[in-house]
Amino acid sequence: MMSASRTSHDARIVAQFTRWAKPFAELAIHAEADSMAQTLAACAVCSDMPVLDVACGPGIVACELARAGAQVTALDLTPAMIEQARQRANNMGVTVAYHIGSALHLPFQAESFDRVVTRYSLHHMLEPQKVLAEMVRVCRPGGRIIVIDATPAPECQKNYDRAETLRDPSHTSALTLDQLLSLGAEAGLSPVMMHQYRLESRLHDQVAPEDWRALQTLFAEDIASGEDRLGMGAWESADGICFYFPISIVVWSKSIPQKAG
DSSP: OHHHHHHHHHHHHHHHHSSHHHHHHHHHHGGGGGHHHHHHHHHOOOOEEEEEEEETTTTTTHHHHHHHOOEEEEESHHHHHHHHHHHHHHHOOEEEEEEOOOTOOOOOOOEEEEEEEEEOGGOOOHHHHHHHHHHHHHHHEEEEEEEEOOOOOOGGHHHHHHHHHHHHOOOOOOOOOHHOOOOOHHHHHHHEEEEEEEEEEEEEGOOOOGGGHHHHHHHHHHHHHTTTTTSSEEEEEETTEEEEEEEEEEEEEEOOOOOOO
C-alpha cells in the first residue's frame, strides 16, 4: 500500500515537472555536450543493447542512447515530461519505448536490461535505496547500473538542500558521494568507475519567478560570505548570479551468480 507521504510527494513531483516540462526540455544545460559525452561513456552501450532510463524526464539521455544504437526503454512519473520525450524522439528520428510510471515500482521483468541508468533524479526520491533496488532487480547479471546526480560535500549538504528545495519543492535530499557509494555497496553492487564534474548554470534559468527573490538573497549572501556554504561555488557575472551543480557519475556492475559445484 502506498503511504500518504509518498502519494503527496509524487503529486509534488508531477506538479513541478508539469509546470517545468517544456522549459526543462529546452534548457541547454541538460544536453550540454561534455556532460552528455561522459554519460554515454559511462553507459558504454553497443548496438541493440537493451537499456532502461529511469526517471527519464524529457528523454534527453534516452534519445542519445537510442542514437548510439541501443534499444531504449524509458520511464517517468510525469505525463507532460513523457510528451516532451516523445517529441524529442520524433524530432531526432530515433525510437524509444516510453512508459509513465514510478521508479519505485518499475513495470518490467527481472533481469530485462543490460544497462539501467538514471540521471539528475535521485535527489527527488524519498527512498533512493528502494529506487536503486528496483534498478538492480531489472538489470541482468553482469550489466551496468549508472547513477548520475548532484553530490554536495558533506559539510555543505544541509545548506545545498535548503537552496535546492527553495528552487524545486520536489527536491528531497542530494546524497553525498559517500552516501551514494554506500547505497551501491548495500545493494551488493561492484564499483566500476566514478567521475565528477561541475555543471555550470545561471540562477535565473533555474528558478520560477515566484521563487526568484528568496533564492537571489540566499545566493547573494553566500557570495558575500566568501565561504561557499551552499557548496555551489556561486559567483556574480555579467549575466547575473551563476553557480554549479557538483555532479558525480557512479557506475556499478551487477554480480553474476556463481554456479554451484
